[in-house]
Amino acid sequence: MRRIWREASDSLEDLLWNEVLMRQDFTTLGAARFMDDIAAIQSVASYCHAYSDPGSLPVMEKLNEAALLLNLPMTVQQPGDVSLSEASDAIFASNSGADEMLQRLNLSRISRQDARNIAAKRREAST
DSSP states (O other), X not given: OHHXXXXXXXXXXXXXXXXXXXXXXXXXXXXXXXXXXXXXXXXXXXXXXXXXXXXXXXXOHHHHHHHHHHTOOSSOSSTTOOOHHHHHHHHHHOHHHHHHHHHHTTOOSSOHHHHHXXXXXXGGGGO
């Protein structure tokens, strides 16, 4: 059961990453909908995964981090928050800037190139 569930959740994450995230551009509302959909899938996946493999790591963490980056707000709401434009500027400026921004956002599962690809998917970031 563990092996089957792990393969299924990995396949689902790959499908959502490659066929949805990397092929679509997202508005603010579209990004929010994507994040809600990922959260719903994760709740079911986490339940199934915990049932088959108690104490294991959460599933689809890379996709979850991508959704968090995709959903950065256009403007800063509170001091210390990061806006989409601030993150995009840092991610595209240099490798060290991208690394610092990923660390600041606590995103450890996505690479610099993944972050650049994801930031480019927000329509508002490119305007």
